[in-house]
Amino acid sequence: MDYTEKVLEYFRNPRNMGRIENADGIGKVGNPVCGDVMWIYIKVRKNEKGEEIIEDIKFETFGCAAAIATSSVVTELAKGKTLSEAEKISNKDVVEFLGGLPPIKKHCSLLAEEGLKAAINDYRKKNKK
């Protein structure tokens, strides 16, 4: 496995690791049988323009180094963004940020993208007007 320095750094010191009690949205993706599970928690508030922004975001991940690093990166990228901006974050953005992933590990970054989207969807479902 050839991880970039950045992947190793994010794996070693993941940002936004943990849980948000009373989260506004939780995205649970992956499957323990496959060895990859990621839970993304978000806290949402409205800004002065009335847009919904991700005020806080945390993750819990069971998975390989790539899964942990991409979890961390996706939360960093999403933090402070509006929901519609955050929804545009793709796994490609995450991989680019990390300076690449081994081919066999590309799917881990997909998990991160999906986790974030799932959390936003969960929030939207709960807050449907």
Added chain:
Amino acid sequence: MDYTEKVLEYFRNPRNMGRIENADGIGKVGNPVCGDVMWIYIKVRKNEKGEEIIEDIKFETFGCAAAIATSSVVTELAKGKTLSEAEKISNKDVVEFLGGLPPIKKHCSLLAEEGLKAAINDYRKKNKK
């Protein structure tokens, strides 16, 4: 190829190498196509008891080191012997004398036995009473 010291010594310094002009018997065995040809020349005289003995014997050989060494040994063993004694010299005697031959080279010693016998036969045929 693992030749004994004795084989190498006889190959290096073969005894009785060459031709006898006006030989009493010549044995020609082997086949150039197979890479082995041995010619044995003998000179026969009667001893005081009236027995026919091999007074002189020489060989010419086209073949491997084992063929040359066994040629030399068989001539040494036969020299001075009566024909009936000489006929009893077997390839086993030759191999023993040399301290063994590699398995793949056993047939070279057979050639020596056959060459000597062929020379004696040739002599007998020519001197048939």
Added chain:
Amino acid sequence: MENKTIYMDYNATTPTDPRVLEVMKDYFFEKFGNPSSIYEIARENKKEIEKARQKVAELIDAEPEEIFFTSGGTESDNWAIKGISFALKNKGNHIITSQIEHHAVLNTCKFLSKIGYEITYAPVDKYGVVDVDFIRKSIKKETILITIMHANNEIGTIQPIEEIAKIAKENGIYFHSDCVQTVGKIPVSVKKLGVDIISLSAHKFYGPKGVGAIYIKKGTKIETFIHGGEQEKGKRGGTYNVPGIIGLGKACEIAKEEMEEEAKKVKYLRDKLEKGIMENIPEIIINGHPENRLYNTLNLCVKYVEGESILLNLDFEKIYASSGSACTSGSLEPSHVLLAIGIPPEIAHGSLRFSLGKYNKEEDVDKVLDVLPKIVEKLRKMSPFWEKK
């Protein structure tokens, strides 16, 4: 080995014993030569090769004529299985093996199944011991080969080879055993085991990589695998790997002399490591047979975390272990061996193998016992499954 690193992956490969390298060195340049030639340096090389063959034979209680040199365990396994299959194709097309074999055996069987052979995979119990009764019942008239490994590379479980070999013999079926993990580690006698063919590999017991051997009992009908020149009585082509073969011989000699003592030392360290981990980390599963297990192997599952993450964290501390077999660490599948012994996939993903060897010291174990609990704790904190259970 680099200073300060702690290597605990001896089942993957071992460093070449400096005494082995020492005897190999001269054969690269000063004494190089092709042993198949007839001139003097070649003859000397040939003699050294025969001495090495003798040493291999002595280590496994065989005759030198029954030993053929190969490029390693994988080639030996391929040769054994394909060689018998091709030689006996008019007799039958059925092979019995187990679910926990090395990929060298499993993928060879898979290939054969593509070209018309039928393979039966015997299951194992929770300790990884193959179901001997299942093997007995699977035998049919088309069965031409049973192949069961001596000890498993991942969990270390040692199989009842003698018993299976007996069944094979009673039914007139050839028996091959992949002994790559046992030769050089524990006493292996082909006569006592009753096997027809075994595979072994030098780099698993302090010999060089790229060289191994196969034992083929006299009279065994087997097709050549690597066709070529007259080397090895025409049974295995290819210019002799002179330094490698001489190195394998030396490794066998050293193993024969020192195996017993090393075993005691290594077992002590492994046991200490096992005990320490069990006492300091909750929710650990130890895999493999409690007693019939390689004395150097400790395979465990750390629940709620993934193996690679543990390995990488160990790596940061210069501790080198593995998550199972080295050959599959390129893949993402959980270990087929752990699944076969009934570990659920989500737990199998958290597997870790420490395999110790003669250069390990007690401090190494202490260091692992110091850092591993912290690593596990950190990763478990990150895991969605941990606190919630």
Added chain:
Amino acid sequence: MENKTIYMDYNATTPTDPRVLEVMKDYFFEKFGNPSSIYEIARENKKEIEKARQKVAELIDAEPEEIFFTSGGTESDNWAIKGISFALKNKGNHIITSQIEHHAVLNTCKFLSKIGYEITYAPVDKYGVVDVDFIRKSIKKETILITIMHANNEIGTIQPIEEIAKIAKENGIYFHSDCVQTVGKIPVSVKKLGVDIISLSAHKFYGPKGVGAIYIKKGTKIETFIHGGEQEKGKRGGTYNVPGIIGLGKACEIAKEEMEEEAKKVKYLRDKLEKGIMENIPEIIINGHPENRLYNTLNLCVKYVEGESILLNLDFEKIYASSGSACTSGSLEPSHVLLAIGIPPEIAHGSLRFSLGKYNKEEDVDKVLDVLPKIVEKLRKMSPFWEKK
């Protein structure tokens, strides 16, 4: 090499260049490790292996992804031929090769013919050049592979590979070339040659024994030969022979840089030897193509004497040559190559091969020119055919 010995059997094997051994040395102990593992020393090993792959690729004008490491030329030949045969068995069962291939190719074909494949052996002319027209005419719809060596190991004749490769391509047939005798000696570009697969072996150009490579053009359908773990993208199992592979890489690097100059020097020595022998010994036949021949190879027949006897006498003078291919010197058959170029068996028995290399000096040639005539004279005196003719 021992002092005072004169080694002229470089086509059989070469000494490992000390610079090659130098880079290998550290990987036995200090930097040992299994490149398939994930930890740091393993990753470093992996990097070195990829560098070596790059060097092999550069030497033969290929892409690194097209290079797979093997245990040598024989394994590569087996893989190429069996791999294509098994992969395309539903397409056809006909293979075209030549009468003068190495036994690694010929015996592989023989094996395949036993299991249902049909082999056509193309003849060669008196120089050992294969009959291209015969190949063209032998093609039928079942033909799946053409395999022709680049240069012959015994007589050195270089084959018109580009031309044959074109024919293969036009007919949608895979083309393999055994380049064991050319890679590292003369420039080999797989692109220019137009081949799909080639075999090469490290020990033929100052690399270590027991390691080689196969070039497989991207997209080629080929079955794995040594089934096992995930190494080499799952295409060749077996723990990486790290020192060996690194040594092969270094040998390629050196060859690329120094080949041209060595070639000039070696050709000068070979030509001097050839001329000297022709002038000083009557009734000699030079075998192989007058121009399209490896610059280091001199194969000749000494009429009326047998080859082994000459070799042994040379050996007494510490001159090491061969009577053809090293692999067959265990056998008593005259060379199949010499028979194929039309040499009568009784003359073929008197064959002698001098193959020179970079450690030969001009004195070596002078010494041979001094002793060989005497040896031949002595043996001819012993021969029943000599004076009588």
